[in-house]
Amino acid sequence: MAEAGAFAAERVAAEGIAADRGLAESRLWARLRSSGRARFAAVTLLAIALAAAFGPLASRFRYDQLDWRHIAVPPFATVHWLGTDRLGRDLAVRLLYGTRLSLVIGLTATAVSVVIGVAWGAAAGFAGGRIDGAMMRIVDGLNSLPYLLLVIALTTLLGRGNPYVLFAAIGAVGWITMARIVRGQALSLKRRPFIEAAVASGASAPRIVARHIIPNLLGPVIVYAALTVPQMILFESFLSFLGLGVQEPLASLGSLIRDGAAQMGSAPWLLAAPAGLLALMLLGLNLLGDALRDALDPRG
Amino acid sequence: MIAFALRRAAASVPTLFLIVTASFFAIRLAPGGPFEASQGLPPSVEANLEAAYGLDQPLPVQYGRYLAGLLHGRFGPSLSVRDVEVSELIARGLPVSATVGLAALAVSLIAGIPLGIGAALQQGRLLDHVATGIAVLVLALPGFVVGPALALAFGVHLHWFAAGGWALDVRHLALPILTLALPTLAYLARLTRGSLLEVLRADYIRTARAKGLPERQVILRHALRPALLPVVSFLGPVVAAVLTGSLVVESVFGLPGTGRYLVEGAIDRDYPLVMGMVILYGALTLAANLAADLLHGWLDPRVRHG
Numbered sequence: 045m046a047e048a049g050a051f052a053a054e055r056v057a058a059e060g061i062a063a064d065r066g067l068a069e070s071r072l073w074a075r076l077r078s079s080g081r082a083r084f085a086a087v088t089l090l091a092i093a094l095a096a097a098f099g100p101l102a103s104r105f106r107y108d109q110l111d112w113r114h115i116a117v118p119p120f121a122t123v124h125w126l127g128t129d130r131l132g133r134d135l136a137v138r139l140l141y142g143t144r145l146s147l148v149i150g151l152t153a154t155a156v157s158v159v160i161g162v163a164w165g166a167a168a169g170f171a172g173g174r175i176d177g178a179m180m181r182i183v184d185g186l187n188s189l190p191y192l193l194l195v196i197a198l199t200t201l202l203g204r205g206n207p208y209v210l211f212a213a214i215g216a217v218g219w220i221t222m223a224r225i226v227r228g229q230a231l232s233l234k235r236r237p238f239i240e241a242a243v244a245s246g247a248s249a250p251r252i253v254a255r256h257i258i259p260n261l262l263g264p265v266i267v268y269a270a271l272t273v274p275q276m277i278l279f280e281s282f283l284s285f286l287g288l289g290v291q292e293p294l295a296s297l298g299s300l301i302r303d304g305a306a307q308m309g310s311a312p313w314l315l316a317a318p319a320g321l322l323a324l325m326l327l328g329l330n331l332l333g334d335a336l337r338d339a340l341d342p343r344g
Numbered sequence: 345m346i347a348f349a350l351r352r353a354a355a356s357v358p359t360l361f362l363i364v365t366a367s368f369f370a371i372r373l374a375p376g377g378p379f380e381a382s383q384g385l386p387p388s389v390e391a392n393l394e395a396a397y398g399l400d401q402p403l404p405v406q407y408g409r410y411l412a413g414l415l416h417g418r419f420g421p422s423l424s425v426r427d428v429e430v431s432e433l434i435a436r437g438l439p440v441s442a443t444v445g446l447a448a449l450a451v452s453l454i455a456g457i458p459l460g461i462g463a464a465l466q467q468g469r470l471l472d473h474v475a476t477g478i479a480v481l482v483l484a485l486p487g488f489v490v491g492p493a494l495a496l497a498f499g500v501h502l503h504w505f506a507a508g509g510w511a512l513d514v515r516h517l518a519l520p521i522l523t524l525a526l527p528t529l530a531y532l533a534r535l536t537r538g539s540l541l542e543v544l545r546a547d548y549i550r551t552a553r554a555k556g557l558p559e560r561q562v563i564l565r566h567a568l569r570p571a572l573l574p575v576v577s578f579l580g581p582v583v584a585a586v587l588t589g590s591l592v593v594e595s596v597f598g599l600p601g602t603g604r605y606l607v608e609g610a611i612d613r614d615y616p617l618v619m620g621m622v623i624l625y626g627a628l629t630l631a632a633n634l635a636a637d638l639l640h641g642w643l644d645p646r647v648r649h650g
Contacts, residue, residue, distance in 0.1 A: 184359075185358070185359045185362060189363070189584075189626050189629055190584040190585075190587055190588045190625060190626075190629055191588075192588045192591070193587075193588065193621075193622055193625050193626065194622075196591075196606065196607075196610050196618070196622075197367075197370065197618060197619070197622050199610065200609075200610045200613055200615065200618045201370055201615075274483075278486055281486065281488070282486065282488060282592065285488040285592065286591060286592070286595060286607045286610075287607070287611055288607070288610050288611065298488070301488055301489065301492070302488075304492070305488075305491075305492035305495075305596065308492055308495070308496045308500065309496070309500045312496060315492055315493075315496065319489040319492070319493065322486075322489065323484045323485050323489060324484075326483065326484040326485075326486075327480070327481075327483070327484035330480070330483050330484060331480075
């Protein structure tokens with residue numbers, strides 16, 4: 045009987061916070077919708093994502109299909125409306141495939157980094173004391189190194205070419221800032237009365253972390269995750285540009301830029317198209333992340 | 345101050361040790377031995393080769409030798425460049441990378457900080473819009489887009505600068521340095537702007553103005569020093585950004601620096617080379633973080649005694 049009462053108290057505490065959150069969410073949407081930049085970014089990204097998802101189906105060319113009669117033709121001159129590369133492959137289809145791969149890797153790597161970062165940060169923040177100190181020491185150590193160096197070392201050891209290895213490697217080093225943010229929030233949450241109520245009612249530590257700490261961290265986690273996606277896409281393109289990421293005949297925006305840069309004198313469109321698309325995508329993702337942050341910032 | 349410096353320096357030793365240890369085991373435990381490529385060797389020859397490189401010793405002995413070698417600046421033989429030690433490749437590449445990297449660092453500091461100050465003082469006016477505009481654009485334009493674009497425009501079409509290659513003159517160095525400096529320049533400008541704006545709202549600035557001090561003195565004497573603190577503590581990440589940026593810039597412009605050795609080493613799976621570079625770049629980043637910490641402590645007594 046006492047136990048049922050304790051659980052009820054715990055639930056009331058959690059629901060009180062949830063109601064708060066509902067209110068905050070509706071205000072958040074209103075703010076986001078009123079931001080011109082956010083709308084521009086959202087529409088642009090949606091268009092790019094839809095084109096990347098369904099565009100290749102509508103094209104009559106495959107991404108690795110060679111057309112020896114149309115080698116390196118410029119845009120708008122032949123049936124290949126964005127032109128072809130030095131092997132006669134259709135640039136438009138390769139761009140769409142590359143965007144798709146870049147988006148998938150960016151989202152997957154972000155998901156990996158969110159899972160590791162939230163679990164690590166919430167555990168450290170809630171545990172506190174010596175465990176927290178030791179866990180954050182590891183984070184500080186990793187943080188004092190350039191991320192990309194770690195990714196390059198990982199891809200060297202694991203072998204390049206496999207996109208799964210690539211996004212696992214990128215996600216595995218990308219969780220550090222997330223862990224820090226989550227830990228700071230968890231530390232301050234821990235002292236709130238509803239957590240004390242949950243502790244007093246006998247909830248176990250993993251239950252408190254999973255049911256009370258993590259749900260209340262969602263705001264900052266979403267904002268940082270949104271800002272992580274363009275970073276991850278940038279990492280992937282960076283590695284592919286260096287020749288350490290996605291390998292032929294697959295294409296990502298980075299590998300297309302690499303190919304384009306190699307022939308920029310004779311076929312500048314091979315560089316301009318993927319570079320422009322990547323820039324547009326990164327701009328959209330960054331604007332959207334900034335708008336989310338501004339909308340969630342109570343001072344704004 | 346000295347105690348503070350020693351404490352901070354000591355704190356970076358375990359990290360460096362961790363990097364070195366991780367590198368050693370990464371090299372040893374990676375799939376594929378160094379003599380895998382030369383297949384069909386008689387077992388006796390292979391055994392002799394392994395003995396010559398000390399690979400027949402137990403792992404702890406090898407680890408001890410690796411550490412001893414590092415203390416003497418030896419990173420082991422390169423697997424992809426025949427008969428060459430990794431340390432020799434570093435010695436060849438480092439002058440090139442250091443020239444470009446330090447120049448880019450200087451350019452981004454000298455241009456970025458004043459740009460940020462100007463933007464903060466002119467908040468909402470033209471200079472501010474230009475500065476924040478550049479910062480947003482650079483976020484979306486990574487070095488591997490900017491570099492080839494600059495090479496195409498100013499190298500291939502206008503012939504103002506060389507599109508690639510290495511020589512110690514403005515023609516060859518301007519574009520790589522600009523490419524490398526742009527992102528950190530934009531970042532520093534944004535950071536300086538934000539932090540100066542925040543400081544300018546502080547009470548003691550109002551006091552300084554109320555005393556009737558000329559605006560120039562309020563900015564230079566009272567606002568700037570605390571405003572530059574966050575910029576100083578960002579020195580570590582800025583150096584890290586220049587180091588990773590060097591990988592792109594060196595491969596775009598064909599500069600024979602350490603960044604390019606690292607990339608080629610990674611493509612050829614030359615473990616000793618990659619790990620040597622990881623240790624080198626890791627140590628440089630740690631040193632930059634340490635320098636930033638010390639500078640921060642020197643500027644702000646609260647950090648020292650906190």
